[in-house]
Amino acid sequence: MLKTERDEIFEKTGQRREDFSVCMGCKICASVCTLNDIGKNVNPQDLLLSIFLGHIPNDHSIVTYCTSCYRCVESCPWRIKIPEIVRAIRERSKGDLFTRTFKSSIAIFGRAYEPYIFFRILPFLLKKGYLRYLPRWIRYMNFSFPPFLLRR
Ligand code: SF4
Numbered sequence: 309m310l311k312t313e314r315d316e317i318f319e320k321t322g323q324r325r326e327d328f329s330v331c332m333g334c335k336i337c338a339s340v341c342t343l344n345d346i347g348k349n350v351n352p353q354d355l356l357l358s359i360f361l362g363h364i365p366n367d368h369s370i371v372t373y374c375t376s377c378y379r380c381v382e383s384c385p386w387r388i389k390i391p392e393i394v395r396a397i398r399e400r401s402k403g404d405l406f407t408r409t410f411k412s413s414i415a416i417f418g419r420a421y422e423p424y425i426f427f428r429i430l431p432f433l434l435k436k437g438y439l440r441y442l443p444r445w446i447r448y449m450n451f452s453f454p455p456f457l458l459r460r
């Protein structure tokens with residue numbers, strides 16, 4: 309069976325899906341959430357509900373502002389770990405290996421620097437057997453010095 313985004317989130321929390329599906333909608337988590345003390349008007353249970361409905365709300369206020377204080381977990385009758393869901397969504401939204409590698413290349417070198425990218429993704433290429441295409445790629449790769457060494 310194909311893994312859904314929702315399954316991926318639950319997997320990243322290190323919990324079982326059933327650990328979250330027991331939520332009974334009592335909203336105790338909302339009544340104790342630290343973010344409501346500073347006027348964010350959030351309901352952690354909403355986040356859970358969205359995920360069960362198949363929508364991963366990357367821009368939900370809780371995803372943005374949750375402090376991982378665990379007040380919601382301590383008060384929840386089922387000890388549902390909402391902050392672990394938040395952590396999993398944040399982790400996932402950092403992007404896949406390629407996105408992360410391109411971003412870090414731009415942060416370090418100011419551009420997509422091919423040799424750096426190649427070595428960062430090497431374990432993935434080895435694992436997936438893509439190295440057989442190496443001779444073809446080499447024609448397109450620019451094995452020059454890192455750009456900052458060429459600057460004065
Ligand atoms: S306190 Fe727990 S059971 Fe109640 S709504 Fe929040 S997550 Fe669900």
Ligand code: SF4
Pocket residue numbers: 340341342343352370373374375376377378379380381390391
């Ligand atoms: S861990 Fe996050 S969601 Fe839970 S009470 Fe604290 S700020 Fe709110």
